[in-house]
Amino acid sequence: MRLLRSTDLALRVLMRLAVAGESRPTTRQVAEVIDVPYTHAAKVVAELQHMGLLAARRGRGGGLVLTEAGRKASIGAVVRAFEGHSEVVECDGSAPCPLRFDCRLRGALRGAQEAFYASLDPFTIEEMAVAPTGPMLLGISSAAPQPWPSQRSGPKTS
Ligand code: SF4
Numbered sequence: 578m579r580l581l582r583s584t585d586l587a588l589r590v591l592m593r594l595a596v597a598g599e600s601r602p603t604t605r606q607v608a609e610v611i612d613v614p615y616t617h618a619a620k621v622v623a624e625l626q627h628m629g630l631l632a633a634r635r636g637r638g639g640g641l642v643l644t645e646a647g648r649k650a651s652i653g654a655v656v657r658a659f660e661g662h663s664e665v666v667e668c669d670g671s672a673p674c675p676l677r678f679d680c681r682l683r684g685a686l687r688g689a690q691e692a693f694y695a696s697l698d699p700f701t702i703e704e705m706a707v708a709p710t711g712p713m714l715l716g717i718s719s720a721a722p723q724p725w726p727s728q729r730s731g732p733k734t735s
Contacts (some may be wrong), residue, residue, distance in 0.1 A: 590631070603641065665690050
Protein backbone atom coordinates (compact mmCIF):
# COMPACT_ATOMS: atom_id res chain seq x y z
CA MET A 578 0.00 0.00 0.00
CA ARG A 579 1.06 3.59 -0.53
CA LEU A 580 1.16 6.25 2.19
CA LEU A 581 -0.09 9.79 1.73
CA ARG A 582 2.61 12.31 0.97
CA SER A 583 1.82 14.17 4.21
CA THR A 584 2.39 10.98 6.22
CA ASP A 585 5.83 10.50 4.77
CA LEU A 586 6.66 14.19 5.31
CA ALA A 587 5.59 13.97 8.94
CA LEU A 588 7.89 11.00 9.53
CA ARG A 589 10.77 12.76 7.79
CA VAL A 590 10.29 15.91 9.88
CA LEU A 591 10.24 13.90 13.10
CA MET A 592 13.34 11.91 12.15
CA ARG A 593 15.21 15.09 11.28
CA LEU A 594 14.32 16.63 14.64
CA ALA A 595 15.34 13.43 16.41
CA VAL A 596 18.94 14.08 15.37
CA ALA A 597 18.89 17.83 16.02
CA GLY A 598 20.60 17.54 19.39
CA GLU A 599 20.87 20.97 21.00
CA SER A 600 20.15 22.81 17.76
CA ARG A 601 16.69 24.03 16.87
CA PRO A 602 16.24 24.04 13.13
CA THR A 603 13.55 26.24 11.64
CA THR A 604 10.74 24.86 9.52
CA ARG A 605 12.46 26.30 6.46
CA GLN A 606 15.73 24.54 7.32
CA VAL A 607 13.94 21.24 7.86
CA ALA A 608 12.09 21.67 4.57
CA GLU A 609 15.39 22.15 2.77
CA VAL A 610 16.93 19.06 4.34
CA ILE A 611 14.03 16.78 3.53
CA ASP A 612 13.67 18.44 0.13
CA VAL A 613 10.05 19.56 0.20
CA PRO A 614 8.38 22.93 -0.41
CA TYR A 615 8.25 25.14 2.67
CA THR A 616 4.45 25.37 2.60
CA HIS A 617 4.09 21.56 2.69
CA ALA A 618 6.52 21.28 5.58
CA ALA A 619 4.81 24.11 7.48
CA LYS A 620 1.44 22.38 7.23
CA VAL A 621 2.85 19.12 8.55
CA VAL A 622 4.78 20.90 11.31
CA ALA A 623 1.57 22.60 12.47
CA GLU A 624 -0.19 19.24 12.66
CA LEU A 625 2.68 17.60 14.53
CA GLN A 626 2.70 20.51 16.97
CA HIS A 627 -1.03 20.10 17.49
CA MET A 628 -0.40 16.40 18.25
CA GLY A 629 2.23 17.34 20.84
CA LEU A 630 5.04 15.59 18.97
CA LEU A 631 7.09 18.73 18.43
CA ALA A 632 7.26 22.23 19.90
CA ALA A 633 7.92 25.43 18.00
CA ARG A 634 9.66 28.26 19.80
CA ARG A 635 9.55 31.71 18.33
CA GLY A 636 12.05 34.53 18.30
CA ARG A 637 15.80 34.64 18.52
CA GLY A 638 17.19 31.17 19.19
CA GLY A 639 13.80 29.70 18.40
CA GLY A 640 13.01 26.81 16.12
CA LEU A 641 11.59 23.32 16.23
CA VAL A 642 12.29 20.79 18.92
CA LEU A 643 11.09 17.20 19.25
CA THR A 644 9.12 16.56 22.42
CA GLU A 645 9.63 13.43 24.49
CA ALA A 646 6.29 12.20 23.16
CA GLY A 647 7.59 12.76 19.64
CA ARG A 648 10.80 10.89 20.36
CA LYS A 649 8.90 7.91 21.72
CA ALA A 650 6.04 8.05 19.21
CA SER A 651 5.46 4.81 17.35
CA ILE A 652 5.65 4.89 13.58
CA GLY A 653 2.34 3.08 13.45
CA ALA A 654 0.61 5.76 15.55
CA VAL A 655 1.94 8.58 13.39
CA VAL A 656 0.94 6.77 10.22
CA ARG A 657 -2.59 6.10 11.53
CA ALA A 658 -2.99 9.74 12.58
CA PHE A 659 -2.00 11.11 9.19
CA GLU A 660 -3.74 8.49 7.08
CA GLY A 661 -7.01 8.98 8.93
CA HIS A 662 -9.82 6.88 7.54
CA SER A 663 -8.32 6.50 4.08
CA GLU A 664 -8.71 3.08 2.51
CA VAL A 665 -6.39 1.29 0.12
CA VAL A 666 -9.16 1.26 -2.51
CA GLU A 667 -11.49 4.16 -3.18
CA CYS A 668 -14.87 2.51 -2.73
CA ASP A 669 -16.89 5.69 -2.02
CA GLY A 670 -15.23 8.17 -4.36
CA SER A 671 -16.67 10.24 -7.19
CA ALA A 672 -17.65 7.00 -8.95
CA PRO A 673 -18.84 4.88 -5.98
CA CYS A 674 -18.56 1.13 -6.32
CA PRO A 675 -21.98 -0.60 -6.34
CA LEU A 676 -20.64 -3.29 -3.97
CA ARG A 677 -19.44 -0.84 -1.33
CA PHE A 678 -22.10 -1.55 1.31
CA ASP A 679 -21.75 -5.33 1.25
CA CYS A 680 -18.28 -6.16 0.06
CA ARG A 681 -16.22 -8.91 1.67
CA LEU A 682 -13.16 -7.76 -0.26
CA ARG A 683 -13.43 -4.33 1.36
CA GLY A 684 -13.33 -5.96 4.78
CA ALA A 685 -10.34 -8.08 3.81
CA LEU A 686 -8.48 -5.03 2.56
CA ARG A 687 -9.25 -3.12 5.75
CA GLY A 688 -7.83 -6.04 7.73
CA ALA A 689 -4.68 -6.03 5.63
CA GLN A 690 -4.34 -2.27 6.08
CA GLU A 691 -4.62 -2.57 9.85
CA ALA A 692 -2.06 -5.40 9.84
CA PHE A 693 0.29 -3.10 7.94
CA TYR A 694 -0.15 -0.33 10.53
CA ALA A 695 0.26 -2.82 13.37
CA SER A 696 3.57 -3.99 11.90
CA LEU A 697 4.84 -0.42 12.34
CA ASP A 698 3.68 -0.07 15.94
CA PRO A 699 6.84 -1.53 17.56
CA PHE A 700 9.13 1.05 15.94
CA THR A 701 9.68 4.51 17.39
CA ILE A 702 10.85 7.74 15.82
CA GLU A 703 14.11 7.67 17.76
CA GLU A 704 14.80 4.14 16.55
CA MET A 705 14.37 5.26 12.96
CA ALA A 706 16.88 8.07 13.46
CA VAL A 707 19.92 6.01 14.46
CA ALA A 708 22.69 5.05 12.03
CA PRO A 709 22.78 4.92 9.11
CA THR A 710 19.78 7.26 8.74
CA GLY A 711 20.71 9.73 11.47
CA PRO A 712 24.21 10.57 10.24
CA MET A 713 22.79 10.84 6.72
CA LEU A 714 20.21 13.39 7.91
CA LEU A 715 22.92 15.38 9.64
CA GLY A 716 25.19 15.15 6.65
CA ILE A 717 22.70 16.83 4.35
CA SER A 718 21.57 19.37 6.94
CA SER A 719 24.75 21.38 7.01
CA ALA A 720 28.02 21.77 5.18
CA ALA A 721 29.79 21.77 8.53
CA PRO A 722 30.09 18.43 10.32
CA GLN A 723 27.92 18.19 13.41
CA PRO A 724 28.33 15.87 16.38
CA TRP A 725 26.04 12.86 16.29
CA PRO A 726 23.94 12.94 19.49
CA SER A 727 24.92 9.39 20.45
CA GLN A 728 28.54 10.56 20.66
CA ARG A 729 27.58 13.03 23.36
CA SER A 730 25.18 11.15 25.55
CA GLY A 731 24.59 7.72 24.04
CA PRO A 732 21.29 6.43 22.68
CA LYS A 733 18.44 5.87 25.10
CA THR A 734 17.58 2.24 25.43
CA SER A 735 14.31 2.41 27.37
S1 SF4 B 1 -15.19 -4.29 -4.96
FE1 SF4 B 1 -15.25 -3.88 -2.78
S2 SF4 B 1 -13.17 -3.21 -2.26
FE2 SF4 B 1 -13.39 -3.02 -4.47
S3 SF4 B 1 -14.09 -0.89 -4.80
FE3 SF4 B 1 -15.94 -2.19 -4.66
S4 SF4 B 1 -16.52 -2.05 -2.48
FE4 SF4 B 1 -14.40 -1.37 -2.62
